[in-house]
Amino acid sequence: MPAPTYPMETQRLLVRPFADRDLKDLIALYAIPEVLRYLYVGPRSDEEITKSLGERRSKTALDAEGDKLILAVEEKATGRLVGEIILVWLSAVHRSAEAGFIIHPTCQGQGFAGEAIRPLLAFGFEEMGFHRIIGRCDGRNTASARVMAKLGMRREAHLLENEFIKGEWTDELVFALLDREWTAPRP
Template sequence: MSATPLLLTARLRLRAFQPTDVTAFATYRAAPEVARFQSWEPYSAEQSAAFVASQAGISIPGEPGSWVQIAIARPDTDELLGDCALCLNADEPRQAEIGITLAPQHQGQGYATEALRGLLGYCFQELKLHRVVAVTDCLNQSSVQLLMRVGMRREAHFRQNIWFKGAWGDEYVFALLGEEWASIEG
């Protein structure tokens, strides 16, 4: 039986990770094209199993300052499609940062948009957050377009602010306030 969902959207179930997610998680986290713009390198099978075990059944949201991964699954088959990340700010837990990773075979089908809209709704409606941010590599145009599509606005462009995988990289910071979300969803 699958874990109780954090939330359901029209085509997705966002829920805690469970042991049966290891194979799918290991497959997409091992893909170099998935890891390209992420802070991690492709995962090994052992790293994937340890990571899923560390996240299985974890409280969502986690303690302020701690990242938690949220599984994105199909509600009919419970197939893992990817994961979202959520971290409440350690100093101000009414603010959070989010992220998303989707398996390559599930990209381009609107799942990321649906998952992030669902997560933003959860953040603002259930958690009553004030502000949510997302940081992305400026070269990751798919992520940039996704963040704009869900209603986030670009607030910052940090030039060569991060030493990332052997080179200086630029990052965009996107943000959304609770009051802005209410006008988008209202």
């Protein structure tokens, strides 16, 4: 299988594998209640985040169905970790994947999420040959929904109260992009 070339560079960002130097920023990111609000995970100890950093460091290639790329998003100008992106290989038969992102609240609203995820979508469609890449978010997460729409993903579903997370029923929005839509001219 093809592997991404790291770092994936954009105008303002480096998308790269996680490194030990990211631990402090990762602990700080996952300590922010606003970051955790729409995630499946709740607060975690520093030890749990340290362990998860080790797991993230090994998620740098998609070799088989079920594999995940989990990559750090670094701001070039400052060298700081501003978030993470993920690409999960869902099905080899259906050539499908799921993309996701987390951006530090102080960096939201500046286009970092879309800028960071584009190279990952390009890798998925152009190198991996995926036919369809989806994105999902909590129905209340209007910022993530806007990012996916700006990426050209179409909203395909609004699932009402389909998951019980952190003591409450939550809605889920499902967005998707097909390979032919990725390669179509954009306005």
